[in-house]
Amino acid sequence: MHICFVCREYPPSKRGGGIATYIRGVAQGLCALKQKVTVVCASDDTxxxxxxxxxxxxxxxxxxxxxxxxGVEENTLLQKFRMFYRFKSYRKKLRNAVLALKDVDIIEVAEYGAEGLYFENIGIPVVTRLHTPMLMDHYSFSKMSFNRYTWKFWWQGLQEFKCIKQSKYITSCSTSLKEWTMKELGIDAERIKVIYNPIRIEQPPPSASQQKPTSPNGRHEILYVGTICDWKGVGDLCEAVSLLTNEGVNIRLTMIGKQGVYAELLKEKYQGQTWFNMQGFTPHEEVMQMYAQADVVCFPSWWENFPMVCLEAMSQGAIVLGSNSGGMSEIINDGEDGFLVTPKDAKRIVNRIKEILFIPTSEREKISSAALLKIKIDFTMDIILRQMITYYQRCINDYKINESQ
Known part of the structure; x- marks a missing residue:
């Protein structure tokens, strides 16, 4: 089978994010299973x-x-409007590049960026992969409204919705995202197949002796990994750790991830506090070690699709406290292989962190082992990729039947 992935980002790229990580891992994994894979993407230097x-x-x-x-090309005012004047020409270039390959059996393209807009009726089945549409409002969990902040990407977001609606074959990285798409876009449930994001465990989990034990007399380490923004719940987490410090808990919060305006606001508010530690770029191998050494790895997002950081942390036997809003509730069984908390409430986060910090060592080891087992059974590359291949083959067969009628 020749599988073609069409994407906006692929490593190495200065535009690389979660979609890039997903596609590279899946593409290499499929090649290891003797599938032919081509990735068609954009150059950083256009x-x-x-x-x-x-x-x-x-x-x-x-x-x-x-x-x-x-920093890649000279920045001009005109270039800021490329999303409009290059939109159609670049997507047609994507279509022509795929057709030039001649032997593609199936295409997978993310809904994000609407790059599958011109792939209809080209004689190849197209799977639209839901990652998270541009116009999803993480504050209200509905479609964003048009205003002075959203106008720049509003039109492109509508094209994403068009791609989803016209696609016969759709996969979603989580049930939560599937349900949002059904509700907001009126897509029938049977059109969307949930296939979770897989994880490649390249760094083996540490032994129990290498993991940091909980010590009521020492400093407790809380770790957050991800973009530092409001809807990721980072502000709520900072408030929670501040409250814990005021209660006399010896604690430190380390935050690793992409920083922007919101990160600067947090620095201005909390810089100088003994518990506040916002790091810059940290190598992935080091982050994986930090997962296991933390007392709690916390992801209190207001909503998430299916975050890789949660899978990574659990793959290292970390004790994870995740949000019960979105895809993390599909990964974690509360109290068994991790913990869940209702987001947007610092006091709830405080209570759950305190509960986790003072559970017996034997219970921590049990939860850590259960987290490792959950990842191995449900979310490793081998498990998920075989589901993908089965689904792709089903789409190819269905497409051929419909084409012959």
Missing amino acids: RHDSQYKDGDVAVIRLSGGDFVIK
């Missing part, structure tokens, strides 16, 4: 094309992308 091999994965980077990356 003036140049390139083709090369990333292991067994064929990568085609196209020029003409509808974005500009600071």
Whole structure:
């Protein structure tokens, strides 16, 4: 089977994010299972094309992308409007690049960016992968309204909705995202197949002796990994740790992730507090070690699709406190292999952290082992990729039947 992934980002790229991580891991995993994989994506420098091999994965980077990356090309006022004047031409270039491959059996394209807009009726089945639409409002969990803050990406977001609605084959990274799509876009449940994001465990979990034991007399380490923004619940977490400190708990919160305006606001508010530790870039290998050494790894997001950081932390035997809003409730069984908390409430986070900090060592070891087992049984590459291959083959067969009628 020749599988073609069409995406906005693929490592190495200055635009790389969760989708890039997902596609690279899946592409390499499928090649290991003897599938042929090609990735068609954009060059960071939109003036140049390139083709090369990333292991067994064929990568085609196209020029003409509808974005500009600071420091890669000279930034001009006109370039800021590329999302409009290059939108159609770049998506047609994607379509032509896939058709030029001649032997593609199936295409997977993310809904994000609406890059599958011109893939209908080209003689190849197309799977639209739901990651999180641009116009999902993480504050109200509905579609964003049009205003002076959203106008820049409003039109492109509507094109994403168009791609989803016209797609016959749709996969979602979580049930939570599937249900949102059904509700907000009126998509029938049977059109959306939930296939979870897989994780490749490249770094083996530490032994029990390498993990940090809980000590009521020492400093408790709380770890957050991810973008530092309001809807990720980082502000709520900071407030919770501040309250715990005021109660006399010896604690430190370390935050690792992409920083922006909101991170600067948190620094201004809390910088100098003994518990506050916001780090810059940290190598992935080091982050994986920090998961296991923390007393609690906390992700109190207001909503999440299916975060890789939660899978990573559990794969290292970490004690995870996640949000019960969204995909983490599909990963964690509360009190068995991790813990869940209702977001947007610092006092609830305080109570759950205190509960976790003072559970017996034997109970921590039991939960840690259960977290490791959950990842191995349900979310490893081998398990998820076989589900994907089965689904792809089903789509190919269904498409052929419909084409012959």
